[in-house]
Amino acid sequence: MGQEPVAQPLRETGRLAKVVRTCIGCRKRSDKSTLVRVVAVQGSTATVVTPDLRGTMPGRGAHLHPAIRCLELATRRKAFGRALRVEGPLDLDSLATVIHESAE
Template sequence: MVPVRTCVACRKRAPRTEMLRVVVREGRLLVDDRAVLPGRGAWVHPVFQCLDRAVTRGILLRALRVSGKPDVSPLENRLKTLMDN
């Protein structure tokens, strides 16, 4: 049986292997490629629409239960890398 996760942005379900897990580490939003980092994680599709919606509307921060403004530049850099490939 394949593990299934729900995207916090679009609420669609997909296999875990097709999604990105995002965590907060030291005040920064990071992509957890191997899904092994400790702490609360949120799952999102690796497409511009879902990542942009999750960040700009604050959905990701609510899902991660984070207050304040963490550094989103690592996540934005990852998005740019995905868009280039």
Template sequence: MRQKHVPQRTCVGCRQVKDKRTLIRVLRSTTGEIEVDATGKKGGRGAYLCPKRTCWEIALRQRRLDHALRTRLTDAEMARLEEFAQTLPVAGEGED
């Protein structure tokens, strides 16, 4: 039997290819708003990040999210995303 296709995406922070389900999607909506898309189904341009604080810090510090979302993040948007990143575990915590 054929195996079911599992969608893959690349983390903007660490550049590793992983299952889409395991990543968190950041979205630039059609109105230009930046938000974390918990469902992964909202319309707009998306970028994916691992659920690890280090990936988020790299993506924000090196402005990789700006490039992936094809926009320039404002200071307020950066602060909101950094705040979200603080709720995530540091790389290595809770991993096998």
């Protein structure tokens, strides 16, 4: 297996140089800038898993690689409900559209 990226603190500020998050689909750690952040937005009949492309939406977020494989893995493992701490039916249509567009 390859070595996972590790964030190292900068000498000047002590802050991390690279922010690393885990994809809820494949469970691999990657730089935050390569992942899509998603948040749960309460809809009328179901909770909508909404992509947060700017990273500014309020609420608990989860991260996913913009790959169809990771979306399928996360859906099959029911990772969205656990990661976002929501129950009930989830609407993944808007996320699937963004993932399919970025994969092309």
